[in-house]
Amino acid sequence: MIAIPFRRLSVRSLRQMLRAAWHTVPSLMPKGLYARALIIIIAPIVLLESVVAFVFMDRHWQEVTYRLSAATAGSVGAVVDTFESYRADDNYLGLIQMAQKRFGLTLVIAPPGDLPPPQERVIFDLLDRILSGEIAGQINKPYWIDTYGTNDVEVRVKLDKATLRIFVPRNRTYATNSHIFLVWMIGTSLVLLSVAILFLRNQIRPIVRLAEAAEAFGKGRPIPEDFKARGAREIRQAAHAFEEMRDRIEKHVEQRTTMLAGVSHDLRTVLTRFKLQLAMIDGTPGVPALRDDVDEMQAMLEDYMAFAKGGSGEAAKPTDVRAMMEEVRDGAAHFGKAIELRFRRRRKIPVPLRRHGFKRAIANLVSNAARYADNILVTVTQDRHWLTIDVHDDGPGIPEEKREIVFRPFLRLDPSRNQDQPNTGLGLAIARDIARVHGGDIWLEQSQMGGLRAIVRIPV
Numbered sequence: 453m454i455a456i457p458f459r460r461l462s463v464r465s466l467r468q469m470l471r472a473a474w475h476t477v478p479s480l481m482p483k484g485l486y487a488r489a490l491i492i493i494i495a496p497i498v499l500l501e502s503v504v505a506f507v508f509m510d511r512h513w514q515e516v517t518y519r520l521s522a523a524t525a526g527s528v529g530a531v532v533d534t535f536e537s538y539r540a541d542d543n544y545l546g547l548i549q550m551a552q553k554r555f556g557l558t559l560v561i562a563p564p565g566d567l568p569p570p571q572e573r574v575i576f577d578l579l580d581r582i583l584s585g586e587i588a589g590q591i592n593k594p595y596w597i598d599t600y601g602t603n604d605v606e607v608r609v610k611l612d613k614a615t616l617r618i619f620v621p622r623n624r625t626y627a628t629n630s631h632i633f634l635v636w637m638i639g640t641s642l643v644l645l646s647v648a649i650l651f652l653r654n655q656i657r658p659i660v661r662l663a664e665a666a667e668a669f670g671k672g673r674p675i676p677e678d679f680k681a682r683g684a685r686e687i688r689q690a691a692h693a694f695e696e697m698r699d700r701i702e703k704h705v706e707q708r709t710t711m712l713a714g715v716s717h718d719l720r721t722v723l724t725r726f727k728l729q730l731a732m733i734d735g736t737p738g739v740p741a742l743r744d745d746v747d748e749m750q751a752m753l754e755d756y757m758a759f760a761k762g763g764s765g766e767a768a769k770p771t772d773v774r775a776m777m778e779e780v781r782d783g784a785a786h787f788g789k790a791i792e793l794r795f796r797r798r799r800k801i802p803v804p805l806r807r808h809g810f811k812r813a814i815a816n817l818v819s820n821a822a823r824y825a826d827n828i829l830v831t832v833t834q835d836r837h838w839l840t841i842d843v844h845d846d847g848p849g850i851p852e853e854k855r856e857i858v859f860r861p862f863l864r865l866d867p868s869r870n871q872d873q874p875n876t877g878l879g880l881a882i883a884r885d886i887a888r889v890h891g892g893d894i895w896l897e898q899s900q901m902g903g904l905r906a907i908v909r910i911p912v
Contacts, residue, residue, distance in 0.1 A: 486656045493648045497641055504637065517582055517625075524625050525586035527555040528607055528618055532591055535561075535616060551618070558604070558619035567596040567610050583607075583625060599625075658683030662691050669698055670891050673768045673804055716753070723750050768890075771805040773839065777832055780814050787822035796833040803839050803912050810890065813883035814841060817894075817906045820879050821845035825903050838892075840909045847903040855896040859884050883908075 482488055531551050538544065544561055551559040580599055587595055587607065594610040604619040661682070665675045675698070681691035726746045730739055774795060781793050814830075821828045825847030833840045850858060857863060861881045884894045892910030899905035 485659065486652060489652050489656070490649065493652075494645065497644060501637055501641060505634070514582075518586075520625055521583040521586045524583065524605075524620050525590045527551075527557060528587060528609070528620070529590040531555065531557060531559060531618060532593065532609055532611070532616060535614075536611065556621060556624065560617040560619070562615045562617055564610070564612065564614055567594060567608055567615070570596070655683060655687075658687045658691070662687065662694060666694060667891075719753055720750075723753070768804045768806050770802040771807045771810070773803055773805075773832060773834070776805075776807065776811050777814070777830065777841075780811060780818055781830070783815060784818045784822055784828075787819070789822045789826055789828055791818065791822070791828045791830065794829065794831045796831065803834070803910075805890065805910075806886070809886045813886040813894075814843075814908065816879040816883045817843045817908070821847065821904065821906070824848060827901065829901060834912065837911060838909050839912050840907065843906040843908075844899040844901045845903040845905075846899070846901040849898065849902070849904045850896060852898075858896070859894070 482491070531547070534547055534550070535544070538547065548559045548561075551557040580597065583597060583599070583605070587597070591609060596608040596610075598606040598608075599622075603622060605622055605625050607618045607620060609616045609618070658681075661676075661679060665679045668675050681688040681695070683691075723746060727743070730743050730746065733739060777793055777795075781791050784791055818828065818830065821843055822845075825845030827846045829842075829844040831842045831844075833842075859880050861878055880894070887894045887908055887910060890910040892908065894906060894908050897905045897907060
């Protein structure tokens with residue numbers, strides 16, 4: 453009654469372990485295409501060589517060893533039979549010479565005595581077993597063999613008249629040229645792997661170049677001038693498709709920029725005429741209110757154009773982030789709020805940026821914080837991969853469930869913050885659009901100062 457639940461628990465635990473191992477193996481596999489392709493090539497080679505080596509060692513090497521050991525045992529048996537046919541007073545010199553000449557054996561006739569005790573064999577275990585079996589089958593006498601000799605294998609046979617010590621060259625007892633096969637197998641494998649590595653490097657390089665070009669284009673940076681379609685047909689096809697897509701996007705952005713420039717020019721012309729006409733009738737009741745409406749309309753127009761234009765129309769250039777952030781801080785001084793600027797590195801940080809667009813994005817975040825808070829802290833951090841700018845404030849903040857929807861265009865959360873501030877609802881949308889043009893993003897969190905924390909992170 454107790455063994456059955458224990459057995460079920462063991463099986464369940466084994467299944468869980470196997471399932472965990474199955475899910476762990478993919479995480480241990482390399483993620484790069486180059487490494488995976490090498491594994492695809494190396495794994496069959498290793499498997500094939502393992503099978504071939506096993507078959508060779510198990511069949512060919514063992515079969516050759518059997519035959520050589522049988523021949524050696526036959527030679528030893530012939531020497532023993534010949535020795536026993538001699539009389540006690542005969543001269544054994546002829547037997548010793550015959551053994552050397554006919555069989556290639558070195559014969560030493562020692563006085564009768566006990567044989568050494570058998571020893572454990574590790575390295576030449578296969579030779580010991582085969583040779584012992586062959587000698588036992590052909591010589592019905594006590595014997596002892598030693599396969600650990602430097603160049604020879606020693607066989608001792610105990611007889612009534614003497615103990616025969618027979619030295620057999622090692623290459624006559626088992627196959628000693630197996631290492632040649634292994635050397636050839638390993639050598640050819642290394643040649644194949646070298647060719648595969650060189651070939652794969654040439655095939656992977658166009659893919660890497662295409663990925664770098666796509667990443668640069670996604671970050672709003674210029675594509676390397678030496679980029680062109682290379683490699684296999686499918687890779688060249690993907691590169692041509694990427695170039696066509698890039699051209700279409702650039703053409704679309706150029707057309708939109710041209711259209712927006714024309715619309716902006718025409719609307720600014722109309723607003724300028726409004727201002728001139730208001731200046732001509734200055735002093736008339738209602739003119740100040742009209743002038744405020746025109747100024748607000750112009751500010752709204754600037755926001756709409758900035759949102760529609762995004763980060764396009766400007767090339768990314770190495771930018772001194774410290775100088776740019778100091779300009780943002782000085783530009784927000786008119787809010788009359790305490791703005792502190794901190795840099796994690798006390799040196800200039802040149803980063804490829806669309807300077808005017810990125811400066812506008814940070815200025816939008818700082819001005820947004822200045823509208824609703826009294827104290828603002830801006831920190832700038834850069835590592836090898838990211839440029840991070842945090843804007844902290846001590847204002848009322850934004851509820852967590854609404855921190856994502858505030859990035860929608862024309863959305864206002866004035867009821868939860870301050871209804872007295874004019875706002876088009878495009879500041880955060882413009883900032884996120886510009887950050888994403890740089891390949892990064894913006895998100896909001898709770899600030900350690902009690903208000904809102906806006907985080908801008910872009911790759912460098």
